[in-house]
Amino acid sequence: MNPIFSIIAPIFNEYDNLPELYRRVGQVMDSTGEPWELVLVDDGSRDRSTERILELARQDQRVRPVIFARNFGHQIAVTAGLDYARGQAVTIIDADLQDPPEVILDLIARWREGYEVVYATRSEREGETWFKLFTAKLFYKLIYRITDVSIPEDTGDFRLLDRKVVDVIKQMRERHRFLRGMSVWVGFRQTGVTYKRAARFAGETKYPLKKMLKFAGDAITGFSYFPLQLATYLGFIAAGLSIVAIPLVIILRLANTLHALTGQATTLIAVLFLGGVQLISLGILGEYIGRIYDEVKGRPLYIVRQAPQD
Numbered sequence: 001m002n003p004i005f006s007i008i009a010p011i012f013n014e015y016d017n018l019p020e021l022y023r024r025v026g027q028v029m030d031s032t033g034e035p036w037e038l039v040l041v042d043d044g045s046r047d048r049s050t051e052r053i054l055e056l057a058r059q060d061q062r063v064r065p066v067i068f069a070r071n072f073g074h075q076i077a078v079t080a081g082l083d084y085a086r087g088q089a090v091t092i093i094d095a096d097l098q099d100p101p102e103v104i105l106d107l108i109a110r111w112r113e114g115y116e117v118v119y120a121t122r123s124e125r126e127g128e129t130w131f132k133l134f135t136a137k138l139f140y141k142l143i144y145r146i147t148d149v150s151i152p153e154d155t156g157d158f159r160l161l162d163r164k165v166v167d168v169i170k171q172m173r174e175r176h177r178f179l180r181g182m183s184v185w186v187g188f189r190q191t192g193v194t195y196k197r198a199a200r201f202a203g204e205t206k207y208p209l210k211k212m213l214k215f216a217g218d219a220i221t222g223f224s225y226f227p228l229q230l231a232t233y234l235g236f237i238a239a240g241l242s243i244v245a246i247p248l249v250i251i252l253r254l255a256n257t258l259h260a261l262t263g264q265a266t267t268l269i270a271v272l273f274l275g276g277v278q279l280i281s282l283g284i285l286g287e288y289i290g291r292i293y294d295e296v297k298g299r300p301l302y303i304v305r306q307a308p309q310d
């Protein structure tokens with residue numbers, strides 16, 4: 001029989017967090033009195049997390065292990081979790097216990113009221129560096145401004161999705177994924193609850209700056225053409241400037257009042273400026289084309305070394 005609730009946790013080198021995650025999720029879910037499962041997706045861990053996940057699965061049938069062949073990234077790991085989850089209400093949670101499992105009960109309460117997407121918004125964040133807080137803030141502001149979907153600020157992947165929503169998202173096989181955008185894009189009845197984001201239970205962040213930038217890139221390109229339009233705007237601004245500037249310079253030259261705007265330096269600056277703008281625009285084009293190329297190849301999103309038996 002399928003469980004009512006599925007909890008999905010992506011795991012990348014979370015050896016020290018796994019027992020506590022299992023214990024706290026178990027405690028919370030048992031209190032609902034309904035059947036549940038915990039889908040642990042091992043995203044190519046290099047510590048002994050894999051063994052620990054399989055060990056938990058041996059002890060408890062409700063733990064479903066999905067073991068990746070290599071590291072595919074957080075968003076892909078969550079996607080695999082959605083593919084393997086069987087519950088009527090599916091909750092995505094971080095394995096480091098920054099999202100307190102106790103909040104799942106609040107999410108479930110709203111789901112029972114009839115909401116199909118219940119996201120958890122951070123009212124406070126503990127144990128994060130100012131750099132992480134600052135970049136995260138900037139990221140959410142930017143995303144909110146330039147994308148077509150209104151993604152709630154300060155909201156991560158910690159959320160509950162109804163089976164209907166999961167089935168829709170499962171059909172969206174895009175490679176560069178921004179799940180929090182996708183789960184808004186689908187529509188349905190959405191609501192949020194607030195919670196205090198805790199510090200990591202053990203270990204350190206698996207999101208170094210490089211991964212954060214890639215994530216931001218996927219979020220923006222996945223939901224907005226704004227960067228592409230930026231090139232158009234810049235082009236119009238540069239062309240507009242020259243339309244005003246060219247006659248102005250001619251007139252000033254004829255009036256023989258202008259000596260400052262002569263010589264190599266002016267030319268050099270103009271060439272460097274336009275060269276820079278053009279290269280940046282090309283780079284932006286490249287970002288989109290690279291992603292198109294990835295999609296066109298149509299490779300599977302992830303490769304599983306070991307899937308749950310049932």
Ligand code: UDP
Nearest residue numbers: 010011012043073074077094095205206207
């Ligand atoms: N994670 C993953 N694959 C990765 C990086 C992270 O599955 O390549 C998992 C990680 O184990 C954790 C979740 O994604 O469960 C969130 O990562 P983390 O806590 O490092 O991110 P932060 O909270 O610092 O943004």
Ligand code: MG
Nearest residue numbers: 094096098200
């Ligand atoms: Mg974390």
